[in-house]
Amino acid sequence: MNVEPDLVSASDILVVAPNFKRRLSGVTSTIVQLVPEQAKRLPIAALGPGLPAHLPRLRWRDLPLLWRRPAHKPFRIWHARRNVEMLPGIVLRDLLRMPLRLVFTSASQRRHTGYTRWLIDRMDAVIATSARSGAYLIVPHTVIHHGIDLNRFSPYPEGGAGARGELGLDPARQTIGCFGRVRHQKGTDLFVDAMIALLPRRPDWQAVVAGRATAEHVAFETELKRKIAAAGLSDRILFVGEHRDIERWYRALDLFVAPQRWEGFGLTPMEAMSCGVPVVAADVGVFSDVVTDGCGTIVPPDDLPALAAAIEPFLDDEPSRAQAADTALAKSRAEFALAREADEIIAVYESLWAAS
Structure with missing residues (x-):
C-alpha cells in the first residue's frame, strides 16, 4: 500500500x-x-527526495509560494546541512529575493574548502554539532549536540535473546x-580483524x-568477507546489509563497537x-x-591492538x-533526548526572528 506524504502548505x-x-x-x-x-513546536517541512512519507513535506511546485511572507514572522528559515543545500538557499534569498534567513549546521572536523567557507560566510546563523566541529569554523556559531529519539532507540523488553x-x-x-x-573510513576492517582475533576462543x-x-567500496567488503571465510567464521561474523529499522538490531546486541578512523559527529554510540x-x-x-567513564571505553583511532584489547x-x-x-542507558536518558536538540535549534531560529 502506498502512503501519501504528509504535505504541508507553504x-x-x-x-x-x-x-x-x-x-x-x-x-x-x-x-x-x-x-x-x-x-511539535513550530510549522516545519522537509524538502527533497528519498525521505519517508511520515515527514511533513513541502512540494517542489510550492516553492514559489515562499515569496509570500509568513503571517506571524518577518521571514522563514532555510536550514541547510550540506553545501548542496546552502547554495540553493543563497539563490532563493539573494537572487530571487525570497524572505528567508539561512541557517547551516556543520558536523565536519576538517578544514573547509574555499568554496565551503564562501557558502558558510553567507549564512545568517551557524550551528556546530560539537566543539571539535566548531574549532574548524571561522564564523560565530552555536554548539548544539545531536539528540536521538529515545522512544525509538530503547531496550528490547524481553532482552537481547528475544530481539535476536x-x-x-x-x-x-x-x-x-x-x-x-x-568502508575504510568507518573502520569496518578494524572491527573484522578484531573479531577474527577474539571470536575463535569464544x-x-x-x-x-x-x-x-556503496559501489566504490564493494571490493573492500568482498575482501573482508574473504578474510572471514579463511578464518572459518562466516557463520559468526555476519554482514546483514542496510536497515532503516536499525533500532531492532541494536536491541539484539550485548556490545557495540564504533571503530571509525574519522567521523564528523557520529550517532551510533548514542543509539546503542x-x-x-x-x-x-x-x-x-x-x-x-x-x-564517558562507566559506559564503555574510548581508544585511539586506527589502533587495532588497542581496539581488540578494549x-x-x-x-x-x-x-x-x-x-x-545500565550506566550507558542512564546517561542516554539524562542527556541524549531529541527534544533537547530541537529546543536548542529553535532558540537559534528565535534569535534571528527577534533580531529582525
Whole structure:
C-alpha cells in the first residue's frame, strides 16, 4: 500500500529543512528524526527526495509560494546541512529575493574548502554539532549536540535473546555489532580483524556488521568477507546489509563497537547506549563526550591492538558488561533526548526572528 506524504502548505510553514541527497546518510538520519520533533513546536517541512512519507513535506511546485511572507514572522528559515543545500538557499534569498534567513549546521572536523567557507560566510546563523566541529569554523556559531529519539532507540523488553530471535540471529549467542557504511573510513576492517582475533576462543559470541557498501567500496567488503571465510567464521561474523529499522538490531546486541578512523559527529554510540548497550569507540567525532567513564571505553583511532584489547574484557566479564549497559542507558536518558536538540535549534531560529 502506498502512503501519501504528509504535505504541508507553504503558506503555513516557518522552517524548511532541505535534504538533497537521496542515499541514506547520517545527515539524512538526523533530518528524519529531528523534523517530526521540531514539528511539535513550530510549522516545519522537509524538502527533497528519498525521505519517508511520515515527514511533513513541502512540494517542489510550492516553492514559489515562499515569496509570500509568513503571517506571524518577518521571514522563514532555510536550514541547510550540506553545501548542496546552502547554495540553493543563497539563490532563493539573494537572487530571487525570497524572505528567508539561512541557517547551516556543520558536523565536519576538517578544514573547509574555499568554496565551503564562501557558502558558510553567507549564512545568517551557524550551528556546530560539537566543539571539535566548531574549532574548524571561522564564523560565530552555536554548539548544539545531536539528540536521538529515545522512544525509538530503547531496550528490547524481553532482552537481547528475544530481539535476536526476531531477526533470525542465533538467540543463544551473545552479540557484538558494528553499524554504518562499510568502508575504510568507518573502520569496518578494524572491527573484522578484531573479531577474527577474539571470536575463535569464544564460541558463545557472534558479530554483526550492519550497513551498506556503496559501489566504490564493494571490493573492500568482498575482501573482508574473504578474510572471514579463511578464518572459518562466516557463520559468526555476519554482514546483514542496510536497515532503516536499525533500532531492532541494536536491541539484539550485548556490545557495540564504533571503530571509525574519522567521523564528523557520529550517532551510533548514542543509539546503542539508548538501547542499553555499552560501547567501545575510537576517539573521533563526539565519541569521547558520549562514551564517558562507566559506559564503555574510548581508544585511539586506527589502533587495532588497542581496539581488540578494549573489546576483550567486555566479552569475558558479564557483570561488568551489565553494569556498563545500565550506566550507558542512564546517561542516554539524562542527556541524549531529541527534544533537547530541537529546543536548542529553535532558540537559534528565535534569535534571528527577534533580531529582525
